[in-house]
Amino acid sequence: MALVVQKYGGSSVGSVERIQAVAKRVQQTVKAGNSLVVVVSAMGKTTDGLVSLAKEISSNPSRREMDMLLSTGEQVSIALLTMALQELGQDAISLTGAQVGIVTEAAHSKARILEISPDRLQRHLQEGKVIVVAGFQGISNTSELEITTLGRGGSDTSAVALAAAIKADYCEIYTDVPGILTTDPRLVPNAQLLREITANEMLELASLGAKVLHPRAVEIARNYGVDLVVRSSWSDDPGTKVLCPPIQARPLTDLELTRPVDAVEFDLDQAKVSLWRVPDRPGIAAHLFGEISQKNIDIDLIIQSIHEGNTNDIACTVTRAEAKRTEAVAVAIIPSLQGEATTPVEVMVEKDIAKIAIAGAGMIGRPGIAAKCLIP
Amino acid sequence: MALVVQKYGGSSVGSVERIQAVAKRVQQTVKAGNSLVVVVSAMGKTTDGLVSLAKEISSNPSRREMDMLLSTGEQVSIALLTMALQELGQDAISLTGAQVGIVTEAAHSKARILEISPDRLQRHLQEGKVIVVAGFQGISNTSELEITTLGRGGSDTSAVALAAAIKADYCEIYTDVPGILTTDPRLVPNAQLLREITANEMLELASLGAKVLHPRAVEIARNYGVDLVVRSSWSDDPGTKVLCPPIQARPLTDLELTRPVDAVEFDLDQAKVSLWRVPDRPGIAAHLFGEISQKNIDIDLIIQSIHEGNTNDIACTVTRAEAKRTEAVAVAIIPSLQGEATTPVEVMVEKDIAKIAIAGAGMIGRPGIAAKCLIP
Numbered sequence: 001m002a003l004v005v006q007k008y009g010g011s012s013v014g015s016v017e018r019i020q021a022v023a024k025r026v027q028q029t030v031k032a033g034n035s036l037v038v039v040v041s042a043m044g045k046t047t048d049g050l051v052s053l054a055k056e057i058s059s060n061p062s063r064r065e066m067d068m069l070l071s072t073g074e075q076v077s078i079a080l081l082t083m084a085l086q087e088l089g090q091d092a093i094s095l096t097g098a099q100v101g102i103v104t105e106a107a108h109s110k111a112r113i114l115e116i117s118p119d120r121l122q123r124h125l126q127e128g129k130v131i132v133v134a135g136f137q138g139i140s141n142t143s144e145l146e147i148t149t150l151g152r153g154g155s156d157t158s159a160v161a162l163a164a165a166i167k168a169d170y171c172e173i174y175t176d177v178p179g180i181l182t183t184d185p186r187l188v189p190n191a192q193l194l195r196e197i198t199a200n201e202m203l204e205l206a207s208l209g210a211k212v213l214h215p216r217a218v219e220i221a222r223n224y225g226v227d228l229v230v231r232s233s234w235s236d237d238p239g240t241k242v243l244c245p246p247i248q249a250r251p252l253t254d255l256e257l258t259r260p261v262d263a264v265e266f267d268l269d270q271a272k273v274s275l276w277r278v279p280d281r282p283g284i285a286a287h288l289f290g291e292i293s294q295k296n297i298d299i300d301l302i303i304q305s306i307h308e309g310n311t312n313d314i315a316c317t318v319t320r321a322e323a324k325r326t327e328a329v330a331v332a333i334i335p336s337l338q339g340e341a342t343t344p345v346e347v348m349v350e351k352d353i354a355k356i357a358i359a360g361a362g363m364i365g366r367p368g369i370a371a372k373c374l375i376p
Numbered sequence: 377m378a379l380v381v382q383k384y385g386g387s388s389v390g391s392v393e394r395i396q397a398v399a400k401r402v403q404q405t406v407k408a409g410n411s412l413v414v415v416v417s418a419m420g421k422t423t424d425g426l427v428s429l430a431k432e433i434s435s436n437p438s439r440r441e442m443d444m445l446l447s448t449g450e451q452v453s454i455a456l457l458t459m460a461l462q463e464l465g466q467d468a469i470s471l472t473g474a475q476v477g478i479v480t481e482a483a484h485s486k487a488r489i490l491e492i493s494p495d496r497l498q499r500h501l502q503e504g505k506v507i508v509v510a511g512f513q514g515i516s517n518t519s520e521l522e523i524t525t526l527g528r529g530g531s532d533t534s535a536v537a538l539a540a541a542i543k544a545d546y547c548e549i550y551t552d553v554p555g556i557l558t559t560d561p562r563l564v565p566n567a568q569l570l571r572e573i574t575a576n577e578m579l580e581l582a583s584l585g586a587k588v589l590h591p592r593a594v595e596i597a598r599n600y601g602v603d604l605v606v607r608s609s610w611s612d613d614p615g616t617k618v619l620c621p622p623i624q625a626r627p628l629t630d631l632e633l634t635r636p637v638d639a640v641e642f643d644l645d646q647a648k649v650s651l652w653r654v655p656d657r658p659g660i661a662a663h664l665f666g667e668i669s670q671k672n673i674d675i676d677l678i679i680q681s682i683h684e685g686n687t688n689d690i691a692c693t694v695t696r697a698e699a700k701r702t703e704a705v706a707v708a709i710i711p712s713l714q715g716e717a718t719t720p721v722e723v724m725v726e727k728d729i730a731k732i733a734i735a736g737a738g739m740i741g742r743p744g745i746a747a748k749c750l751i752p
Contacts, residue, residue, distance in 0.1 A: 027701070050452070056392045057456055058463040069455035072448035076426070078434055079445035086441070087434040094444050098474065117679045120520070145475050145521070152638050236377050372517070 002169040003125070007039040007135065011176050012233040014044030022174075023084035026130055032226075035125050037166065039135040039159040042073025054205075063108035067137075069147045070160055071097070076136035082132045092130040095120070098145050102138035102158065105257075108152035112216075112256035113158070114328065116165035118248055119196060133162060153214020160217040164224035166348060171226050179240035180205070186233040194203055197257060199228075199244045218242065220255060238297050260369050262360035270283035270300070270355045271323035274315035275330055276346040278337055286338070287312060291329050301355065311343065322347055355362045377387075378545040379501070380405060383415040385509065387552050388609040389453050390420030391620035398550075398609065399460035402506055406466060410703055411501050413542065415511040415535040418449025439484035443513075443525045447473070450510035450531075453467055458508045460721045468506040471496070473513035474521050478534065480514035481633075486527035487514060488632035489534070489594075490540035496531020507540060535594045537631055540600035549600050550609040551588055555616035556581070581624050594618065596631060638736035646676070646731045647699035650691035651706055652722040655744050661690055663712070673698045679730065682718075687719065698724055 006026065008034055013019050016136035026038055050069050053059045061069075078094035085092035100120060106112035119161060124131050135155030140146045150157050177185075178193055180202065185191040197205070199222035206215035220226050225247040231239025278284055285304070292299060297318055305313040318326050330347045337345050356373075363369040389395050402414055405595065426445050430437045437445075454470035461468035476496060480487035500507050511531030516522045526533050532549060539547035553561075554569055556578065561567040573581070577596035582591035587604055597604050601623040607615025654660055661680065668675060673694055681689040694702050704725045713721050732749075739745040 016429065019433065053392065053452075054459060057459045061459045062462055065455045065458045065470060068458075068472075069452060071453045075448045075451075076429075076445060079441045080429060082439045082441045082444075083430060083433045086438055094441060096444075096521075096523075144744060145472075145474075234537065 001033045003035045003322055005037045005039065005159050005163040005166075005168045005171040006174060007155060007172065008041065008045050008081075008174045009155065009176070009234060010041040010047070012174050012333070013040050013081065016080070017327045018233075019043075019077075019080050019084050022352070023088055023090070025174075025233075026085060027090045029086050029261040030130060037121060037131045037133060037162055038081065039123070039133050039155060039162060040074060040077040042070075042079050042133050043080075046073040046076065047283075064146070067108045067147050070149055071134070071137040071147050074136055074162075078132045078134045079340060085130055085132070086097065092132060093124055093126055094132045094134075094215055095124075096134045096140045097137035097158075098147065100133055100162075101142070102161070102326055103142060103149065104138035104140050104148045106140040106148070107148065108140075108148055110317075111140060111148035113150065113161045113220075114254055116161055116255070118165045121162070121166050133158065135159060150216075153216045156214045156217035157220065157256070160224075160226055160228065163226045163254065164220055165252055168374060170224065170229060170331065171221070172229045172231060172239075173213060173217075174231060176233060177212055178232045178235070178237055179230050180210070180242070182213055192242050193236075196241045196243060202228075202242045213242070223247070224250065224255075260360055260363050261356075261358055261373070264373065265357045265359070267355040267357075269319050269321075270317050270353050271320045271326075272315055272317050272350045272353050273323065273326045273330055274313060274348045274350075275337070276313050276348065278309040278311050278344045278345055280312040284312075284337060288330070288333060289316070290316060291333050292316075292326060295325055295329055297326055297329070307369060310333060317353070317355065320351055323351055377409045377411070379411045379542060380414045381415065381535050381542070381544045381547040382550060383531060383548065384417070384457075384550045384609060385531060385552070386417040386423070387418050388550050389416050389457065392456070395419075395453075395456050395460050395607075399457060399464055399466070401550075401609075402457075402461060403464050403466045406506060413501070413507045413509060413538055413544070414457065415509050415531060415538060416450060416453040417511050417531040418446075419456075420451050422449040424505040430689075432537055435747045440522070443484045446525055447510070447513040447523050450512050452659060454508045454510045456529070461506055461508070466506055467504055467507060469500055470510075471500075472510050473534075474515045474523065476509055476538075477518070478514035478537070480516050480523070480524045480526065481521065482516040482517075484524055487516060487524035489514060489526065489537045489596075490630055490633065491628060492537055492631070494541045494628075495696050497538070497542050509534065518526070519577065523524065524578060528744065529592045532590045532593035533596065533632070535598050536596045536600075536602055536604065537587060539679045540631065541628055544602065546605055547613075548605045548607060549589060549593075550607060552609060553588055554608045554611065554613055555606050556586070556588060556618070570582070570616050572619060573612075574619045575618055578604075578618045589618070599623070600626065600631075636736055636739055636742055637734055637749070639733075641733045641735070643731040643733075645695050645697075646693050646729050647696045647702075648691055648693050648726045648729050649699065649702045649706055650689060650726075651713070652724065653687040653719050654685050654690055654721055656688040660688075660713060664690060664709060665734045666704060668692075668707050671701060671705055673702055673705070693729075693731065696727055699727055 008022050016121055027058050082092045082094040101117035103115045104113050135158040136150050140148045160171050180194045181191040183191045203215055204211050205220045206218050222244050225244045230244035300317045303315045327349050334345045359371050384398050448710045458468045458470040477493035479491045480489050482538045484717045511534040512526050514524050516524045536547050556570045557567040558569045579591055579594045582594050598620050604618035605615055630734050703725045710721045734749050
């Protein structure tokens with residue numbers, strides 16, 4: 001018997017039939033002996049439809065009113081899924097963000113979760129009810145009930161935060177892909193399904209653009225030790241487990257405000273080798289870095305500037321010790337790069353540099369952190 | 377400078393263009409120097425669409441979940457109208473029933489309003505904002521925020537109750553007809569527009585089926601002395617004024633629970649004259665009551681029973697003093713009524729009867745009042 005949070009995205013509840021299929025899966029999970037909180041998104045294209053309506057009225061609608069508008073999408077989903085569960089004979093109750101008590105910052109359209117009161121959830125769970133919670137929404141103020149939405153990744157974030165609040169055994173994120181893949185299968189057909197991944201690895205993948213789980217959600221999972229499972233709504237395949245290291249219990253306040261920045265790291269042992277005015281055509285970078293790798297030189301960062309016209313600058317960083325050898329390779333290949341270019345390719349080396357890395361998923365959707373880190 | 381509540385029904389906000397037209401009208405009212413609370417229904421067929429979705433899932437969905445579902449319709453409208461007002465440069469804010477603090481009974485899908493807190497409304501009005509409130513909805517419980525809907529006539533009821541709560545100078549009900557007509561213009565083309573009507577007369581019309589204003593709304597108007605104006609969203613015609621007699625201030629608690637029954641009246645001076653087995657064809661009743669009126673006899677109630685077969689019973693009540701004369705008229709016309717009927721028409725007189733009238737709009741939608749009045 002486990003306490004489980006399940007999250008179903010918009011395509012999983014995109015029609016009456018799909019809602020009924022989700023209800024069956026939820027009921028099976030209950031019949032297997034589990035207690036369940038289910039978080040749902042708005043049905044399919046509902047949010048897009050509401051956004052278009054708003055855009056017809058205003059090119060720049062107020063964020064407060066957008067939240068008022070968009071939060072209805074999830075409210076429709078929770079009511080319908082709860083009806084579908086009740087129709088199967090499964091006792092259930094729907095709750096909005098306000099009714100659960102999901103308290104967020106006041107930042108409309110991109111609010112971060114501060115606190116979730118577990119009291120009402122625990123009471124309904126003890127009554128044997130499946131609780132169907134509207135994802136993506138909260139209130140910024142318990143007396144004025146100002147409706148906020150959480151922005152990108154909001155429903156995943158709601159689910160994981162709820163799992164943290166009620167100390168769920170795990171949180172299942174149902175989606176329309178089979179789990180976490182090594183890369184985008186639409187671009188790389190032989191992308192592999194990962195059976196397990198650590199939360200820290202997942203955080204890196206998610207930050208770099210893996211869309212199946214939002215880094216905000218992964219960050220809460222890691223910070224509160226919530227094990228995640230990412231799996232398909234359309235099959236019984238086990239999907240991918242996102243494993244969290246054991247953590248110390250931490251208070252459920254400022255849930256998403258902890259650690260916007262995990263770490264600032266710096267590396268003084270860096271040099272930058274640049275090639276200026278390289279002809280801008282495919283294969284040039286591969287040629288340059290192929291030659292460098294033949295000399296067994298490790299490259300760290302690669303920066304490519306886009307010039308107007310038909311040339312480009314390419315730069316890379318290496319350790320200072322390797323600066324001379326890298327420069328030599330670059331100079332050696334100038335004639336082959338020069339080609340038809342009329343302006344001469346030039347090599348520049350800078351040794352008086354450092355690399356500063358600011359790491360932390362908390363920076364996503366929170367402007368100004370980089371600026372703060374760059375204040376002299 | 378007046379404090380005005382305006383209510384726009386579903387067809388008045390049925391499209392983006394109509395919402396924009398409503399916004400212009402609201403802005404004009406503000407520019408004329410008024411403070412404004414606007415109550416809106418769900419857009420056009422939105423509620424019907426949500427009901428169909430629910431019916432696809434369950435033939436008998438839970439009322440709580442229906443309220444959760446249907447209350448989204450008005451929430452969409454308030455957000456869009458507020459955006460349209462802001463787009464015109466008019467400061468505005470949308471509020472759900474929960475945010476206003478419209479507290480109702482717990483009876484889902486037909487809750488009556490108990491209280492409305494004027495505090496937040498007054499604050500936003502002082503800030504110079506137009507307040508756009510979701511009609512038809514409330515909460516049954518200020519801590520659990522259980523969403524209720526008010527049932528039939530809900531948006532009119534919300535508007536008038538809000539007007540009572542903030543002591544508005546008047547409440548305008550915008551609709552798609554020009555005002556209160558003497559009867560249904562679709563059936564009687566020369567129906568007349570009433571320029572004025574008293575709340576008590578309106579209550580009677582509304583109770584008898586005039587659909588343009590719900591009796592619940594009229595009852596609150598009468599009880600709290602809120603003057604109403606019923607007018608068309610599509611013109612500047614003044615419409616119909618529903619005038620309330622001056623009333624003593626009463627507390628804003630149990631708003632809709634006052635007086636389900638206004639009065640029980642009885643009349644012992646009654647006799648019933650019945651004609652049994654009258655042939656069932658048009659003109660018979662006109663013939664009978666024409667003859668009676670020729671004798672200058674006042675008729676009170678007329679009851680017509682529907683038999684199987686081709687005959688019918690017709691009865692009327694008169695004062696006891698007129699019973700004999702009425703009986704004589706009835707007997708006298710039997711031969712002309714008899715016509716081709718095979719069973720004989722018969723006249724019966726009962727003098728041992730009384731008429732009891734139970735009056736009060738509060739009985740509408742509140743089953744059991746008649747039963748209670750009939751307990752011996």
